[in-house]
Amino acid sequence: xLNRLFVQCPQCQTTHFISFFKSAHYxxxxxxxxxxxxxxxxxxxxxxxxTFHSLFANLKSLDPLGFPQYREKLEAAxxxxxxxxxxxxxxxxxxxxxxxxxxxDPGFIMASMGxxxxxxxxxxxxxxxxxxxxxxxVICSGGAxxxxxxxxxxxxxxxxxxxxxxxxxxxxxxTVLTDxxxxxxxxxxxxxxxxxxxxxxxxxxxxGPRVIQQTIGQKLPPGFQTAEFLLEKxxxxxxxxxxxxxxxxxxxxxxHQNRPYPVSWSGDE
Amino acid sequence: xxxxxxxxxxxxxxxxxRIIRAARELGIQxxxxxxEADRDALFVxxxxxxxxxxxxxxxxxxxxxxxxxxxxxxxxxxxxxPGYGFLAENASFAEACRAINVTFIGPTPQAIRKMxxxxxxxxxxxxxxxxxxxxxxxxxxxxxxxxxxxxxxGYPVVIKATAGGGGRGMRxxxxxxxLENAFNSAVSEARQAFGDAGVYLEKFIExxxxxxxxxxxxxxxQAVHLFERDCSIQRRYQxxxxxxxxxxxxxxxRAAMGRIAVAAALAVRYDSAxxxxxxxxxxxxxxxxxxxxxxxxxxxxxxxxxTGVDLVKAQILVATGEKLPLVQADVRKAGHAIECRINAExxxxxxxxxxxxxRQYIVPGGPGVRVDAGVYPGCVIPPYYDSLLxxxxxxxxxxxxxxxxxxxxxxxxxxxxxxxxxxxxxKIIQHPEFHRGTYTTDFxxxxxxxxxxxxx
Numbered sequence: 244x245l246n247r248l249f250v251q252c253p254q255c256q257t258t259h260f261i262s263f264f265k266s267a268h269y270x271x272x273x274x275x276x277x278x279x280x281x282x283x284x285x286x287x288x289x290x291x292x293x294t295f296h297s298l299f300a301n302l303k304s305l306d307p308l309g310f311p312q313y314r315e316k317l318e319a320a321x322x323x324x325x326x327x328x329x330x331x332x333x334x335x336x337x338x339x340x341x342x343x344x345x346x347x348d349p350g351f352i353m354a355s356m357g358x359x360x361x362x363x364x365x366x367x368x369x370x371x372x373x374x375x376x377x378x379x380x381v382i383c384s385g386g387a388x389x390x391x392x393x394x395x396x397x398x399x400x401x402x403x404x405x406x407x408x409x410x411x412x413x414x415x416x417x418t419v420l421t422d423x424x425x426x427x428x429x430x431x432x433x434x435x436x437x438x439x440x441x442x443x444x445x446x447x448x449x450x451g452p453r454v455i456q457q458t459i460g461q462k463l464p465p466g467f468q469t470a471e472f473l474l475e476k477x478x479x480x481x482x483x484x485x486x487x488x489x490x491x492x493x494x495x496x497x498x499h500q501n502r503p504y505p506v507s508w509s510g511d512e
Numbered sequence: 513x514x515x516x517x518x519x520x521x522x523x524x525x526x527x528x529x530r531i532i533r534a535a536r537e538l539g540i541q542x543x544x545x546x547x548e549a550d551r552d553a554l555f556v557x558x559x560x561x562x563x564x565x566x567x568x569x570x571x572x573x574x575x576x577x578x579x580x581x582x583x584x585x586x587x588x589x590x591x592x593x594p595g596y597g598f599l600a601e602n603a604s605f606a607e608a609c610r611a612i613n614v615t616f617i618g619p620t621p622q623a624i625r626k627m628x629x630x631x632x633x634x635x636x637x638x639x640x641x642x643x644x645x646x647x648x649x650x651x652x653x654x655x656x657x658x659x660x661x662x663x664x665x666g667y668p669v670v671i672k673a674t675a676g677g678g679g680r681g682m683r684x685x686x687x688x689x690x691l692e693n694a695f696n697s698a699v700s701e702a703r704q705a706f707g708d709a710g711v712y713l714e715k716f717i718e719x720x721x722x723x724x725x726x727x728x729x730x731x732x733x734q735a736v737h738l739f740e741r742d743c744s745i746q747r748r749y750q751x752x753x754x755x756x757x758x759x760x761x762x763x764x765x766r767a768a769m770g771r772i773a774v775a776a777a778l779a780v781r782y783d784s785a786x787x788x789x790x791x792x793x794x795x796x797x798x799x800x801x802x803x804x805x806x807x808x809x810x811x812x813x814x815x816x817x818x819t820g821v822d823l824v825k826a827q828i829l830v831a832t833g834e835k836l837p838l839v840q841a842d843v844r845k846a847g848h849a850i851e852c853r854i855n856a857e858x859x860x861x862x863x864x865x866x867x868x869x870x871r872q873y874i875v876p877g878g879p880g881v882r883v884d885a886g887v888y889p890g891c892v893i894p895p896y897y898d899s900l901l902x903x904x905x906x907x908x909x910x911x912x913x914x915x916x917x918x919x920x921x922x923x924x925x926x927x928x929x930x931x932x933x934x935x936x937x938x939k940i941i942q943h944p945e946f947h948r949g950t951y952t953t954d955f956x957x958x959x960x961x962x963x964x965x966x967x968x
Contacts, residue, residue, distance in 0.1 A: 248611050258578050260611065262604035262621075339653060490703050 252276050268485040277422060277442050277485055281324070282331035282346040285381050289489050290335040295344070297333040299366050304328060304359045306390070313390040316352060324351040328359045329384075332367040334376065338493030340500060342417075343371035346381040347428075353385035356428050360388070361398025364432060368405035372412040377496055381419045382433045386426015399431035406435045415499050417492065420447050420470065420479070434478075438495050441470035443484045516540055516590045516615065516832055521555070522580050523595030525886035526900060527808070528555035531593045534824035543587045545580055547573035549894040554886050561587055568896045574598045577605050584614050591615035591831060597898070600807040601628055617831040619729075619784040619806045626780050627804040631674050631712055637801045640779035642772050645791070645800040647714025658695050658713050659688065665715045671695055673702035674710035684716055719952040720791040722746065723758050723799065725773035726815045728823070729782040730830040736840045737770040737777075738819050741811055745940060747863065747956045752933065753940055754811040755850045756818050759911055759949025760794060769799055774840075776804065785812070785827040794950065810853070810903070813884060817849035817907040848914040849907045852922065852941075854885075855899040858931035866930040867895040876924035880907040880917055893930055901932065911949070915941060 251258050254276035259267075268288060269278040280288070286295045306313045321327060329351035334343050345367050347354040354360075364380075371378045387395035406416055418436030422445040429449050441447060448455075448468035456463055466472040470482045483491050518541040521528045532542040532555060544559030549568035556562045563583040566573035573579070575598055584592055592609050594600040594617070603624040609616040618624070627633045631650045638644050646665045651674055652658050662669045662685070671694055673681030681702040683694035698711050721744045729735035742758035743751045757766070773788040786806050790799040812823045826837060857863040873889040885902035887893070893901070906921055908914030922938050943959060945951050 260577065260581075260604060260608040262607050263577065266604060487703065 250278075253278070270485050275444065275484070277444060279349040279383065279422065281350050282348050283325050285346045286331075286335070286344075288485070289379075289381070289492060290337055290344070291339065294336040295333055296335070297331065298343075298370060299332050299363045300326060302328060302359045302363055304357055304391075307358070307394055308390070308392055310390040310392075316390070320351045324348050326351070328363065329354045329356070330360045330363050332363045334370075334374075337379065337489070337496055340493070340496040341376060342496060343367050343374075343376045343378045344380075345378070347383045349383050352388065354383050354428075355385045355388035355395075355426075356398050357388035357391040357395050358398065361395070361401050364398075364402045365405040368402070368409045368416075368432075371414055372405075372409045375412055375414055377414050377499055378409060378416045379419065379492060379496075380416065380432070380436070381421060382424050382428060383421045384424055384426065384428035384433070386428060396427060399427050402432040403435060406432055410437075415495075417495055419488065419492070420445055422446050423448075425449065425451065438481070439479045440481045440483060440488070440491060440495075441473065441479050442488065443470060443482060445470040447473055447479075516828065518543065518587070518589045518591075519617070519828070520545060520580070520584045520587065520589040520592045520614075521559070521595065522574070522577075522592050522599055523597070524550055524553065524555060524574060524897065526884050526903060527595040527810070527886075529558060529886050530884050531595060531824055532558045534822065534828060535593075537822075538825060538828060540828070543583070543589055545574075545583050547896070549896055552891065554888050554891065563587060568894065570598065570896065574897075577602075577608060581608060581612055581614075584609075585612060589614060591617050591828070593617040593828070594807065596807050596810060601805070603628065615831050617784070617828055619780075619782055619786060623780045623782055624806045627806050629674065630672070630803060631710070633803060634712075634801070636779055637776055640775050642776045642779075642801045643799065645714045645717065645802070648712045650712065651710040652695075652713055655692055655695050659691055661713055662688065662691060668716040668718065669713055670716040671698040671711050671713050673698065674712060675702065681711070717791055717793050717800070719954050720744075720793050721758070721760065721952050722751075722789065723761070723769070723792045724787045724789040724805075724809075725769055726809075726812070726823070727773050727777040727782065727786050727788060728821075728826055728830070728836060729777050729784060729786070730836045731783045731833050732835050733778070733781070734836050734839075735774050735777040735782060736836060736838065736843055737773045738815050738821060738823075738843055739845050740766060740769060741814055743811060744951055744953050745946075745955055746953055751811065751853065752855075752956065753850065753852050753937065754814050755848065755911075755914070756814040757845060757848065758792075761792075762797075765797060765799070772801075776801065780804075782806075784830060785823050794952070810900070811851050813882060813903060813905045814849040814851045817882065817905060818845040818847055819843060820846075847907055847909045848911040849905060850914050850918050851903050851905045852918065852937040853900055853933065854902040854904055854925065854927070854937075855933045856893050856901050856930045857899050857933055859933055859936040860931070863933075865895070865899040866932075867893050868930045869893075870927060870929045872926055872928035874924070874926040875902070876904065876921035878921075878924075880914075881921050882906070901927070901930075904937075915947065 252271040255274035257273040329348050331346045415437040417438045420441040424447045473479045474482045519535050520543040521531045535542040541560045544556050544562040545565045546556050547568050565579040599605040603621040606616040606621040634644050668686050671683045683698045685691050685694045723740050725740050726738040740758050741754050741756045743754045745753040776788050785808050787809050788804050789802045792799045856866040869892050875883045882905040887901050906917040908917050919941050
């Protein structure tokens with residue numbers, strides 16, 4: 244949708260001309276809805292120009308369970324998305340600070356986590372531990388990938404263990420939770436950040452609100468599972484609009500490196 | 513590109529009236545767009561057709577380009593004139609006009625974008641041989657870099673936001689002790705106000721004059737300058753009174769500034785009316801590029817008065833692809849022009865903007881007097897937009913004649929119902945330093961401080 248001249252906000256239906264939308268960081272100037280971004284656009288938003296180098300890009304998913312139509316789904320996703328799988332991993336400089344970087348791609352089977360996503364996340368964490376780099380993860384996911392069944396669920400334990408490895412080298416994991424972050428990804432590395440940042444208005448949860456409402460038979464509080472709600476309950480550290488995200492990351496990274504940081508410390512506006 | 517038959521004016525107030533006048537003289541139909549607060553405004557009455565584009569707040573009307581583009585399509589216009597302010601220097605808007613096959617009356621999106629980013633603009637100007645204020649190359653990313661650079665170029669220095677303007681996000685630093693605080697607060701203000709924490713640092717020129725050169729380019733690679741305007745009479749970076757030519761420039765400096773302004777315009781293939789702003793240090797007779805305004809400016813009439821060139825008409829014609837109507841040798845200046853901005857602001861109350869109904873509105877006339885206004889007797893001044901009511905412009909054979917004429921015209925201008933800046937202009941025009949012409953950008957601060965009018 245972002246390749247056309249005019250785009251429509253999925254939330255309020257306002258039409259935006261693409262270059263206005265771009266300079267507003269793909270956020271609706273009317274209702275504030277943050278559009279989902281693919282990894283190349285995230286790299287442009289967050290990284291110093293020309294500093295991103297991709298790692299583990301050649302890993303491709305197989306169909307270990309022979310799940311109906313999974314192969315077709317994967318092929319279709321590879322054709323339309325920007326990479327071979329639902330996460331792009333690599334390293335880059337952000338405000339002059341070198342960091343390992345993982346960016347999930349909502350255009351690839353809703354950034355669900357199968358064996359390859361889990362493997363790339365785990366390898367990136369190992370790489371960062373080995374090179375003593377901080378890790379920034381831009382997270383978005385529909386959860387574990389059902390087409391890989393138990394193998395997907397196993398990625399939760401694997402990625403969580405890899406975070407532990409990073410911590411052993413005293414390097415931070417900085418997570419940026421974007422809309423939507425759900426399921427097995429929330430239940431593993433997404434909630435293990437040393438600094439948990441979320442974008443304004445992002446939906447973050449394990450099971451969706453409808454499922455919870457039906458299970459517990461109670462009405463959910465207003466704003467349930469939004470970034471702001473989670474911040475209030477102490478589940479997140481910072482909620483920022485996308486235009487301030489890069490500056491916030493630079494600040495967090497520089498504080499960690501004990502380098503002078505220019506931005507006064509305020510995550511919220 | 514074919515001729516324009518119908519034009520939409522994406523603006524309001526006096527500049528919308530000014531553009532309608534130019535269009536009409538060119539035989540072009542004018543479509544006004546207006547917010548609900550401007551339903552009875554003069555420019556709406558004058559237009560051949562008018563379309564309401566939204567509620568009073570500018571963000572929902574004059575800045576809500578979606579409705580403006582829809583109005584352009586539904587009225588079948590060939591071109592959009594953005595005026596000044598609002599969307600005039602928005603490269604995305606110029607692109608959007610192009611995307612719906614409507615001519616944007618102004619420069620190319622590329623030129624707007626290049627000149628809109630101060631760091632890029634400065635680098636490009638340096639490359640084109642335009643003198644710039646000594647300072648940082650691009651964005652400064654740390655306090656230590658700021659400290660080193662400030663040490664090299666010498667204090668006082670000024671820290672400015674890359675995305676800023678009008679003095680916002682700006683810090684003057686007298687010495688190294690103040691640098692750390694100023695740097696951090698400029699960065700956080702830049703981030704808060706513009707969403708972009710980029711700042712740069714440069715030498716602070718004390719008490720400069722603000723002198724700008726009008727340029728005009730076409731799509732055939734030609735550009736001319738139309739001499740300078742002296743806009744040093746400002747309050748908080750808002751211009752109050754402008755004159756042309758500047759009373760202090762000698763002919764050599766004037767010619768050099770003009771030549772350099774044309775080089776600057778050609779460097780970005782500038783193909784419309786624009787202004788190169790310089791600060792001029794009277795002590796050293798040095799001038800430095802500060803920025804380029806890629807639009808028609810409020811004070812364009814003073815240039816029109818001394819050169820006889822209708823800048824708005826020329827802007828429309830070059831937008832259709834016509835060649836410039838004149839070469840540099842044809843551009844002559846004669847006499848002296850002064851403009852006073854008559855704002856609905858109360859100088860007694862710290863220039864607080866006024867709203868209300870114009871109970872009386874009598875405009876001056878007679879030889880050499882021009883009034884560009886967006887108001888009429890009985891009209892309502894809404895609180896949503898800038899406070900400019902009218903521009904009183906006079907011409908005289910000499911500066912002395914022009915001053916006498918302005919004094920006379922100001923005394924004829926009667927506005928009742930809202931307080932205006934007329935009495936304040938009467939003070940300026942009689943001030944000995946104004947008569948000498950050596951005033952600098954701190955003139956207003958000095959005279960209000962001398963009066964004890966503290967809030968200036």
